[in-house]
Amino acid sequence: MHSISEPIFTAGFPLGSSAGLVTAFEWLGQPYRLTRVDMLGEMRTEAYRRLNGRVETPVLVSEEGRVLTETMAIALWLEGRDRERRISFAPGTYEADRMHQFIAFLNTGFTSAFFPLWVALEAEEATEDYRQTLRAAGREFVAKRHAQLEAMMGASDYLLGDRPTLADAVFVGVARWVDFHEAIDPQDYERNYPRIHALRKRLEADPAFRFALAIEDGEPAAGNGSMKGLVPLEDVLRLTGAL
Numbered sequence: 360m361h362s363i364s365e366p367i368f369t370a371g372f373p374l375g376s377s378a379g380l381v382t383a384f385e386w387l388g389q390p391y392r393l394t395r396v397d398m399l400g401e402m403r404t405e406a407y408r409r410l411n412g413r414v415e416t417p418v419l420v421s422e423e424g425r426v427l428t429e430t431m432a433i434a435l436w437l438e439g440r441d442r443e444r445r446i447s448f449a450p451g452t453y454e455a456d457r458m459h460q461f462i463a464f465l466n467t468g469f470t471s472a473f474f475p476l477w478v479a480l481e482a483e484e485a486t487e488d489y490r491q492t493l494r495a496a497g498r499e500f501v502a503k504r505h506a507q508l509e510a511m512m513g514a515s516d517y518l519l520g521d522r523p524t525l526a527d528a529v530f531v532g533v534a535r536w537v538d539f540h541e542a543i544d545p546q547d548y549e550r551n552y553p554r555i556h557a558l559r560k561r562l563e564a565d566p567a568f569r570f571a572l573a574i575e576d577g578e579p580a581a582g583n584g585s586m587k588g589l590v591p592l593e594d595v596l597r598l599t600g601a602l
């Protein structure tokens with residue numbers, strides 16, 4: 360375990376949910392570094408499996424060189440760093456509890472609703488009938504979770520009031536999957552989930568999320584200056600002892 364100058368966060372592409380937490384790092388405004396991970400290629404190695412036994416992104420390497428996985432755990436790590444309460448609320452308050460409630464719902468029910476759609480896409484040996492069944496189930500789950508989220512939301516600009524928090528970050532990394540999978544007809548989306556639709560438009564125009572997308576696409580981007588540089592995955596594997 361080697362200590363490092365800034366924490367390193369891995370951003371998976373294509374379409375990683377980790378773009379949400381990259382957005383959160385930008386909003387937080389503290390120094391960090393990023394590692395781009397091709398989830399269809401360089402993630403599928405034994406060395407990566409030693410970094411994260413579930414073979415997934417995101418992964419965080421703290422300044423102490425400690426490895427932390429799971430979106431929710433990393434979101435709580437960010438909350439602990441957010442002493443100025445830029446993207447969270449004071450511990451023990453009702454707002455903090457509600458933010459955890461949103462994050463938990465988004466990272467479990469909402470995110471997992473898309474899984475049949477991913478499986479339908481990636482199962483190479485699957486028959487067309489099996490794919491169609493998965494797609495139908497996925498569409499049903501996605502619609503149900505959208506209706507539930509819409510009902511949980513108030514009339515405010517963001518999930519928990521008038522400023523973005525970690526809950527919005529977790530949302531924005533995943534919400535775009537609905538377009539990729541064509542899971543909900545765009546007209547139904549706008550008509551049936553007006554609050555979700557408005558939130559997505561607001562967050563997807565946010566410079567922090569635009570930065571996360573540029574990183575995902577491998578385009579040059581500086582963000583707000585908190586991101587102190589890209590670290591090759593091989594370096595992360597070496598410094599954590601996975602390689």
Ligand SMILES: N[C@@H](CCC(=O)N[C@@H](CS)C(=O)NCC(=O)O)C(=O)O
Pocket residue numbers: 371374375376377398414415416417428429430431466
């Ligand atoms: N429970 C994990 C799930 C993370 C996850 O699903 N990561 C996806 C990308 S968004 C992944 O790495 N997928 C690659 C794969 O499963 O092969 C978390 O919340 O961090």
